[in-house]
Amino acid sequence: HKLFPNDMEPLLKTLKAHNIRVLHIIGGNDSAATGLSVSEAARADKYELQVINLPKTIDNDIVLTDHSPGYGSAARFISQATFGVGRDAEAMGINSPICIIEVMGRDSGWLATASSFYKKTDRDAPHFIGIPEVIFSEESFMISIENAYRNYGYAVAVVSEKIRSGEGNLGRENPPTFTDAFGHSYFESPGNYLSDLVEKRLGVRCRWEKPGSIQRSLMDAVSTTDREEAYELGQKAIEMARSEMNEVIVTIIRSDNKKYQYSIGSANLKDVAGKIKYLPENYRPNEEGYTSDSFKSYLRPLLGNPIHDTEPIFNLL
Amino acid sequence: HKLFPNDMEPLLKTLKAHNIRVLHIIGGNDSAATGLSVSEAARADKYELQVINLPKTIDNDIVLTDHSPGYGSAARFISQATFGVGRDAEAMGINSPICIIEVMGRDSGWLATASSFYKKTDRDAPHFIGIPEVIFSEESFMISIENAYRNYGYAVAVVSEKIRSGEGNLGRENPPTFTDAFGHSYFESPGNYLSDLVEKRLGVRCRWEKPGSIQRSLMDAVSTTDREEAYELGQKAIEMARSEMNEVIVTIIRSDNKKYQYSIGSANLKDVAGKIKYLPENYRPNEEGYTSDSFKSYLRPLLGNPIHDTEPIFNLL
Structure with missing residues (x-):
């Protein structure tokens, strides 16, 4: 948990x-x-301590590292989940034509945007992606969903759990569902809120799926890249401890994107602490749920192997 | 969609x-x-038509077949999701100690009960399973969850989307969230309802995860058994058509449980239509989230390969 000043002494x-x-x-x-x-407190106390961090977050928002272990696996899950939910909604037709998938990601849209990996045509899911970096417009969202629904008979939207409208976090109009001992409030999820909105406006059923912590823990969806790199980073952290490094975090430096080659480096904790690596402009999804080829090239090696073949095996009637 | 009398003529x-x-x-x-x-309408109309059904449902509730393709893959997903969410909640500790996973299953608990596959000790998730075949008691549920939370610092419950209290479907105290053109009403989910209940009673945060159609469509979680059998059943259905069978459904007959041997047979549609294969008594989970070895033996081959090794690689402090 978060450290408070009183925690340092014990x-x-x-x-x-x-x-x-x-x-x-x-x-x-x-x-x-x-x-x-902790490092600063030890120094003030004249206690010799080496602090060596390792990156690990499915949010992928740590600065100065190409990516963070955990992201590739969660991204693998979300990319497949979106494609699969799309084919499911398409097959279900009028019984359940619209679906919203609520994806983790506190401040950044790295994970939500991974949902576009398998999208090749306008018909494929997702038809809209909402990320925290972009102010969420209910109108744009509804236009994208309604267009897809009218054209293909179904629609899938992917939204980060912390998308923000101009007025603040979406769904915060209602009182919090729970407030913890620290005073943090938990609000109704944007998926639920948007699902109600779609049902009221379009008059059709709108599911919303929230894989929650399943998206970061499903054994079948572990990325082979993640697994190998996590192990390698652990070994490097031990080497760094032996070579007396201090107040650093292990980082991954991508040297060649086409062949995916990387080396392992380090950054100072003070250059990383509290900073957030947002999804850059050229990686952001457009309003039809597409992202750029450059983002897909960045993402591809992180998803590991095998990558599923999603070419249709027959023509739809 | 469901056929109405007026659909038959066109x-x-x-x-x-x-x-x-x-x-x-x-x-x-x-x-x-x-x-x-359809078969009866064709006969009444003196139109020669062979109707040959194929089983496919993640609910696994078709009578006269050992199991239905689709079930193994969804069960594979849910068993891993439950185990993973358990380890996740355990690691998160006080920030997010309790989690409810809402699983599909309209009338039967086959899929929800598959969540117990990886549970070996009292500590492992799930700590409670709610299925439609058993009247849901909020008291029993709370006792199981509170016991696990007090003993292990976390708790995971798995509930079917259609669990029923003595008064009817859980959460139906509230008005429907949506009513479709056929007059079917959709209610708040039991996961949401129970999550509120836990937060009020225990004063800690309770997540609820709803994988929804992801649980039946994630490409990484396809069971190898499912994939092979679905193909084989398709071939058999064509053979049956050639040998002039009519008004039948293809079935799977398990002949040896230890080695998992099966043959393919058929049943009359009139013996299957509208009937539900409930989870038998000896397969039902107990109030600590365990199921029987006989159920696990039944389930194991349907999950396909590989099965993940979940033995701990280190001892918890």
Whole structure:
């Protein structure tokens, strides 16, 4: 959990009691911030401690690394889920023609945008992608969904759990469903909110699916790239500890995109802590659910192998 | 979609116009009923037509067949999803300790019960399974979840989308979220309802995940058994058409459970139409989320290969 100033003293005491001199923290931006604050507290206390972080987040929003382990596997799940839900909705026809998939991603649209990987034609899902980097317009959303529904008899939208309208997080018009001990409030999900909106406007049933933590934990969907790199990064972190590095995070540096070659490097925790790597403009999806070839080239090796063949095996009537 | 009496005349007219003499219908109990009614209408009209159905439903509730293609793949997904969500909730600790997974299954608990496949110890998910065959008790549910939460710091429940309390479908106290053109009403899901209940009673955050149609369409989770059998059943249906069978459904007959041997047979549509194969008593989960070894033996070959190894690779502190 997030460290508070009062946590530091017992934490240092525990490290000292066991004579722990190397601390590896695995996680995202918050974990980098945690690593930095522990390192600073140890220095102030004149306790020799090496803090070496490892990147791990399905959000893929850590700066100074090409990508973070965890992302490839979650992206593999979401890309297949979107394609599959599309074919399912197409087959179900009027009984269940529209579906919204709510995807994780706190601040960035890396994961939601991966849903476009298998989209080759206008007919394929997704027909709209909502990401936190772009102010969400209910009108644009409805136009995309209605167009797809009228043209193909079904429509699929993918939205990040934290998409924002001009007024704030979507669905926050209602009171929170739960408030935790820290005072953090949890609100109705945007998937639920948008599903109601579609049913009211179009008068057809709109499902919404929320794979939740399934998208980051399904054993069948582990990316082979993720699995190999996570292991390799762990080995590198140990090497870095042996060569007396401190206050750093292990990073992945892509050197060749076509053949996917990479090396492992490091960055200072203070250059990473609390920062967010947003989805760059040229990777963002358009309003019909397409993303760019450059994003697909970036994503492809991270998905691992095998990649499924989605060419149609027969022509639809 | 469901056939209405008025659909029969245009349907027969279309069959005649194209001189179609064999009709294959792929689906569940409703599809068997459809096949039967088309066959009867053709006979009444003295139009020679062979109707040969093929079983296909993730609900696995077709009578007179050992199982139905589709079930193994969805069961593969749900078994892994439950195990993974359990390990995820365990790792998240107090931030997100309880999770409810809402699983498909209209009348039967075959799919929800598959969630117990990887459970080996009391600690492993799931800690409760709710199925349509058993009247749902909020008290039993809360006791199971609270016990797991107190003992292990986290808890996972799996519930069928159509679990029923003594008063009717769970969550039906509220008005329907949508009513379609046929007058079918769609209600708030039991996962949402139970999640609210847990948060109110235990004062901790309770997620609920709804994989929805993802559970029946994720390419990575296709069971190898399903894929092979679906193809084989298709070939058999053609053979049956050639040998002039009529008003039948192709079935799978398991001859040896230990080695998983089966043969392909057939049943009369009138013995299948509209009937439901409920989960038998000796396959039902107990109140701690375990099911019987006999169910696991039944399920194992349907999940296909490979089966993941879930033995812990290190001891928890």
